[in-house]
Amino acid sequence: MSNQYRERLSEKKKILKACLLALAMPLLLPAQQQSSDSVLQQATLENVIQYAIRRQPLIQQSLIDEETTETTIKSKLADWFPQLNFNYLFQHNFEVQTAVIGGEARKLGVNNTSALQFGLTQNLFNRDALLASRSARDVRNLAKQNTSSTKIDVAVNVAKAFYDVLATEQQIKVSHEDITRLERSLKDATAQYTAGVADKTDYKRATIALNNARALLKTHEELVIAKREYLKSLMGYPTSQPIDIIYDSLQMEREITLDTTQTADYKGRIEFRLLETQRKLQQANVRYNKWSYLPNVYASGAYNFNFQNDKFSKLYNTNYPNSYAALTLSMPIFQGGKRKYNIQQAEWELKSLDWQEISLKNSVNSQYAQALAVYKSSLATYLALKENMDLAREVYDVINLQYRSGVKTYLEVINAESDLRTARINYYNALYVLLSGKIDVLKALGQINY
Structure with a gap:
């Protein structure tokens, strides 16, 4: 085989591979896009919430409900369009009816008959179709508001779960730092015991403290796995994919502030908007029941092909056609008071919404007062624990230095280290509790909207 032939063959193979790759690209790109879209590269709080709003099953179900509502509305509104119908009939008479006319028996008809009918009806006034056209906008709005309410609940729950994962991760971080510090203390205590400077109780206390810290670390590591899975379930995140939380502690500390002088306005809540839409629909229902005293009016017409032989x-050799146009008005005269009772029932249901609004207002005021009280107490706790953490760090550094100088006992070092660990864990827990409390306040104020 010549070199020139080999080069041509190699070139053809390259061209074939390029063509196959070009054909496969449209199939590969959607799969790669879907794979990259299914996971978060940066799991910040905002990204986590936005991901949940896009993929959470409850929200997707609400969006499906919106589409179902839209198709239902269109189905109801279709009654205003002309309705065209076709009917076909074939009838064979085994015995044709006979009638006596003028003393003679005569057959009324033939053995075989067939008819084709094209019929047209047009609603001129129909209360069902009229209700659909009058309330279509409010029905669509109600479906969208239900979706918005679901998004708000999902966002709040996801944010709280996010902070819960953060709190546990911070506890793990604290445990790692404690273990590093205790391992160094154990090394120092062992060296002092070996040198005869201290007795064996110091390094045994250090061993006990180190074992406790390692056990606590294992507990937090297992706990954070469960909390991550719970967060992923709230987000609609793939269970097989990892999620790494990204956060900025300084930014979170700056976000704890909140204007506590605001007053609760129940009109800003999604529940109030839902109630207002329900009121409009109920008012339409009252009108619908009152329309029951009006007649239904529709125009109709038909063209019939009649065949007999x-x-x-x-x-089908001979056609005897006929056609007609008609205007029909139908109205029930007496129904035992049913229409009156239906109107009264609809009016009572409308009045019930007034009391629901009063109940909502009281509930919002109560929720806001409770959320604000929790936030204020959490803020006070956070500030106190932040100061405690700084003091505990200072105390530990001083006592540890004094212990190394032979002034303090190792028991005092252990106690100071325990106080520092507790202060740090309490501080981070207080921070995330405070941020969760702020979310409850914002929700009570109606300032979380999607």
């Missing part, structure tokens, strides 16, 4: 083979 005693012989089936000649049935």
Whole structure:
């Protein structure tokens, strides 16, 4: 095989591979896009919430409900369009009806008949179709508001779960730092015991403290796995994919502030908007029941092809057509008071919404007062624990230095280290509790909207 032939063959193979790759690209790109879209590269709080709003099953179900509502509305509104119908009939009479006319028996009809009918009806006034056209906008709005309410609940729950994962991760971080510090203390205590400077109780206390810290670390590591899975379930995140939380502690500390002088306005809540839409729909229902005293009016018409013959083979040879147009008005005169009672029932249901609004207002005021009280107490706790953490760090550094100088006992070092660990864990827990409390306040104020 010549070199020139080999080069041509190699070039053809390269061209074939390029063509196959070009054909496969449209199939590969959607799969790669879907894979990259299914996971978060940066799991910040905002990204986590936005991901949940896009993929959470409850929200997707609400969006499906919106589409179902839209198709239902269109189905109801279709009653205003002309309705065209077709009917076909074939009838064979085994015995044709006979009537006596002028003393003679005569057959009324033939053995075979067939009819084709094209019919047209047009609603002129129909209370069902009228209700659909009058309330279509409010029905669509109600479906969208239900979706918005679901998004708000999901965002709040996801944010709280996010902070819960953060709190546990911070506890793990604290445990790692404690273990590093205790391992160094154990090394120092062992060296002092070996040198005869201290007795064996110091390094045994250090061993006990180190074992406790390692056990606590294992507990937090297992706990954070469960909390991450719970967060992923709230987000609609793939269970097989990892999620790494990204956060900025300084930014979170700056976000704890909140204007506590605001007053609760229940009109800003999604529940109030839902109630207002329900009121409009109920008012439409009252009108609908009142329309029951009005007649239904529709126009109709038909064109009929009629075929008759005693012989089936000649049935469709001759057509005897007829056509008509009609205006129909139908109205029930007496129904035992049913229409009156239906109107009264609809009016009572409308009045019930007034009391629901009063109940909502009281509930919002109560929720806001409770959320604000929790936030203020959490803020006070956070500030106190932040100061405690700084003091505990200072105390530990001083006592540890004094212990190394032979002034303090190792028991005092252990106690100071325990106080520092507790202060740090309490501080981070207080921070995330405070941020969760702020979310409850914002929700009570109606300032979380999607």
